Amino acid sequence: MSSTPSDASPLFALADGNNFYVSCERVFEPKVRDVPVVVLSNNDGCIVSRSNEAKKLGIPMGAPFYRWRPLIVSKGVRVFSSNYPLYGEMSLRMMDTLFSLTPHMEVYSIDEAFLDVPVGPAEAEGWAEGVRRRVLRDVGIPLSLGVASTKTLCKVAGRSAKRDSRGVRILIGQEEIRSALEATGVEELWGIGRQLSKFLIGQGILNGEKLRECDDRWVRAHLGLAGLRTVMELRGIPCVQGEEAPMEGRSVSTSRSFADPLPDPSALREAVACFVATAASKLRENGAMASGLHLFLTTSPFRGDYRSQTAFCSLARPSSYTPTLIGAAWRLLESLNPENLSQVKKAGIILTDLVEESKTPPRLFGMNAALERERGLMEAVDRIQKRWGGQAIQTAAEGRSREWLTRQSRRSPRYTTDWNELPLVKAKG
DNA sequence: TCTGGGGTCCTAGGACCC
């Protein structure tokens, strides 16, 4: 029995929003549609999204902004701070539209989803072009679609779709797969990162086709289980599972780098409280509770003596109640010694060992009444914040000054999530 | 001067037990 699946295997499509953050900005600001554009990470630190024109100027993904600023200024590149409320909302719209076009899909990231292709190989191209047209019309985001029998091959197809004027690439026939893999360097494959590609290139394994031919045992020994999965997927055997599973056992975190040194220890306490409040609200949104909490403080990793401190605690019982979690985080903070870090550059919390709220065991005696009060309070807070914005109500622990707030000097308006920042339609003239 | 944030999964090694 051959390990090569027939051309009739079920097909996946990877739908990927092109230069997603830049595309979101362009939906609401037509002036930047044909000029080079970049979007920066939090704190205006790194370049995390680039228009095609910006890519042509040689600006790399993830590059520190300050280092490229001279070129950006001289070439007139438009720069945006990141506007996550906008991107999150545009992502929801895109996913809703995609979901109406497939019987099943898995959201993989803010700008990517794997769709089950509901038609056979012969009609796949027409279907994919239809999906692309529909999202462009209804949401305004241009997509690339790569269609193949495994997710890893979809990624390969998706890369070549980005270079195709129709934005679609179907990768099905064995000959086509072979030549596509020959044209794909190992370092470009999904699942092969910097370390593994360095190793593989050292071994003379330069492209996807060469990797696909490697011996299974050798791959297992040198690239680990994940590497073996990648190789199987290149051969057309689906191995990468989607995670349908809800929050159980996962984690939620919030962290920030600080633009400037924190003015005093109370600012750090407030920042930590804010991180907890954000993560706890994400928890409740997903009907989950956390059983563990990590706190970490680090200095800048780009200075000489990088140092970090971490602390962990298990909670007496799973919780998503913001005050309880802030209390736990503050106790951890007291157990650390921030003075030992010359300067805290970044801090964050991670809520771990999540359990579904509905599966937590009932408490004894009067405890359930207390639990009900906590739940009612959090529901009210969540409703108010949803309606009136996150600033409308908060715990006192978070403080009002936000002195640690990150820098965002070039943020576009929150067109889709704030009544005061809706786009205005003006009559011409 | 200025370098993001949020995840998942795997592995190696130590502790502990029988």
Added chain:
DNA sequence: TCTGGGGTCCTAGGACCC
């Protein structure tokens, strides 16, 4: 006095992803 080996669980850290 000599002194094995296998299993499990936990954790930290690394590698990967967008």
